[in-house]
Amino acid sequence: MKPHGTWIRGCVLTAILIALPLSVRWLRLTSLLPAEGSHSKGSANAPIEIVEFSDFQCPACARVQPHLADLLKRFPGKVRVTFYHFPLRGHKWAMPAHLSAECAARQGKFWKYHDKLYQEQATWSAAEDPSELLLRYADGAGLNMTQFVSCLRDPATEQVLMAGRKAGEKRAVQSTPALFVREKLFVGDVQFREEGFPYIESLARGGDQ
Amino acid sequence: MKAGRWLWPIVRVAIGALYAYAGFMKLIEPPENFQAILSAYRLLPPAAVPALARLVPWLEWFSGMFLVFGYLPRAAAALICALSASFSALLAASLLTHKGLPPDCGCFGESGLHLTPPQALALDVVTLGLSLRLTFKKP
Numbered sequence: 247m248k249p250h251g252t253w254i255r256g257c258v259l260t261a262i263l264i265a266l267p268l269s270v271r272w273l274r275l276t277s278l279l280p281a282e283g284s285h286s287k288g289s290a291n292a293p294i295e296i297v298e299f300s301d302f303q304c305p306a307c308a309r310v311q312p313h314l315a316d317l318l319k320r321f322p323g324k325v326r327v328t329f330y331h332f333p334l335r336g337h338k339w340a341m342p343a344h345l346s347a348e349c350a351a352r353q354g355k356f357w358k359y360h361d362k363l364y365q366e367q368a369t370w371s372a373a374e375d376p377s378e379l380l381l382r383y384a385d386g387a388g389l390n391m392t393q394f395v396s397c398l399r400d401p402a403t404e405q406v407l408m409a410g411r412k413a414g415e416k417r418a419v420q421s422t423p424a425l426f427v428r429e430k431l432f433v434g435d436v437q438f439r440e441e442g443f444p445y446i447e448s449l450a451r452g453g454d455q
Numbered sequence: 456m457k458a459g460r461w462l463w464p465i466v467r468v469a470i471g472a473l474y475a476y477a478g479f480m481k482l483i484e485p486p487e488n489f490q491a492i493l494s495a496y497r498l499l500p501p502a503a504v505p506a507l508a509r510l511v512p513w514l515e516w517f518s519g520m521f522l523v524f525g526y527l528p529r530a531a532a533a534l535i536c537a538l539s540a541s542f543s544a545l546l547a548a549s550l551l552t553h554k555g556l557p558p559d560c561g562c563f564g565e566s567g568l569h570l571t572p573p574q575a576l577a578l579d580v581v582t583l584g585l586s587l588r589l590t591f592k593k594p
Contacts, residue, residue, distance in 0.1 A: 256526060263520055267482035274483060418484040421491060433491040 274418055275429075279330070283410030285356045288318055288326035294449050295309075295326045297412040297426040302344060303337035303371045306435040307423040308364045313443055320449040331361065332422050339376050344407050346380045349397035355387045364389065368406040463592075467532070468523055468583055473582065474535055475519025479514035495547050514538060522589075532589035539583035546576040 271388035279297065296314065300307040317325045331348065333340035343363055350359035363370070369382075384394045397403055409446045414424065425432045425442055427449075432442035480547060481489050484487065489509035493499055514534060519530035570578065 252526075257522065259520070259526060260517075263517055267479055270483040271485070275485065298470065418488065420484070420488050431485040431487045433485075433487040434494070436494060437487060437491060 250420040271418075274416060275418055275431075277413075277416045279413050279417075280409055283408075283413070284325055284328050285360075286328040287296075287357055289323045290326070292324055292326035294324055294427065294446060295328060296446065297328045297330065298411075299330045299332035299417075299419045299422055299424040301332055301334045301337055301340050302347065302360075302363045303340040303367065304334065304422045305367065308311045308367045310409060310423045310425070310438055311361075311364050311433040313439060316448055317443070317450070324450045325446065329356075330414055331407045332411050332414045332419060333407065333423070334422060337371075339373075339406075342377065342380060342406075343370070345398055345403055346384060346394075348403050348406055349394050350384060350387060350389060352397055353389050353393060355389055359385045359389075372428055406437050463589070467525070467528060467589055470535060470582055470589070471519045471522025471524075471531070471583055473519065474515045474538070475502045475523060478514070478516030479520055482516055486512070488491065496545060498552070499546060511538070524550055529590055532586045535586040536583060536590055539579045539586060543576060543579040543583060545574050546579065 262290070273345050298310075298319070300310075311402070314327050316326060333344045336391070347356060347359050347363060366383070370379040373379060381394075382389070385391060387448045417424075421433060423433075423435065423438065425438055427442060427446055430442070430445065432438040481573070486505075486509045489512065490505055493504045493508055515538060518531045518534040518538065521527055522535065
């Protein structure tokens with residue numbers, strides 16, 4: 247009797263211990279992502295969406311960019327990249343960079359500014375104060391500087407950024423880059439290069455609907 | 456002597472809760488987060504990292520909760536011994552070889568509890584000692 251009771255207790259406990267964390271994880275990972283604070287590139291009807299939580303000051307995020315560009319180029323109409331701001335607290339100049347990019351977005355130049363930030367990451371992230379550089383990039387992108395500076399000072403801009411960050415936190419994003427492709431997550435440039443990139447290629451080549 | 460009657464059950468529950476917490480906080484996240492942290496230690500075989508990232512949190516969660524509920528307590532304590540010993544070895548090797556340590560040990564997932572690798576090593580050594588005692592003497 248006693249061993250039998252022990253086994254039953256063990257089975258019930260095991261079932262609960264399996265179900266509990268998996269349920270919480272499922273609820274987190276299926277939480278809807280807001281449109282606010284996101285920027286997309288690629289066809290709106292593309293069957294494969296890569297949702298990227300990224301930090302402009304993160305070197306691994308910079309290393310992922312050529313792979314994303316390659317996928318968009320090689321599979322036009324099949325792949326779409328959606329960017330969410332995820333400035334990491336440990337990166338001193340991440341917030342100014344993300345604010346600047348969001349202000350560039352208001353003038354329709356997000357992706358141009360985004361690419362510039364990653365290309366020049368080594369320069370502005372090592373600067374004592376990159377404010378001047380960030381303004382120079384905006385000017386180089388053809389932005390209206392009065393509007394740009396006004397946007398930088400607008401508290402609503404930071405709120406938009408934080409909406410993206412909160413969405414990432416709900417999805418348990420901890421580090422960047424974090425790239426969601428359907429049900430799969432790839433964290434860091436190595437995981438994306440070794441696992442994510444081949445996965446997306448196989449989806450795209452498979453004539454995915 | 457009398458203190459041991461109530462002390463060791465408290466120790467059992469405390470260690471169980473610690474491991475259950477560590478395992479649970481990793482399990483409610485995608486395993487890729489922990490996988491990225493394990494990769495950062497650069498001491499584990501890369502081919503083993505994805506499997507370990509998925510297996511270890513479950514071992515922590517089950518052994519911790521079994522210990523908390525007093526179900527198969529010696530087996531649970533033995534598993535925690537093995538886990539503590541493994542974590543200690545990994546952290547000590549990383550510290551000694553300077554192969555590049557992540558700033559956060561990754562022990563507790565995204566929770567507010569963030570330990571540096573040296574802090575985690577100290578905690579693992581303590582839990583190893585206590586769980587050894589729990590394994591070999593009925594709590």
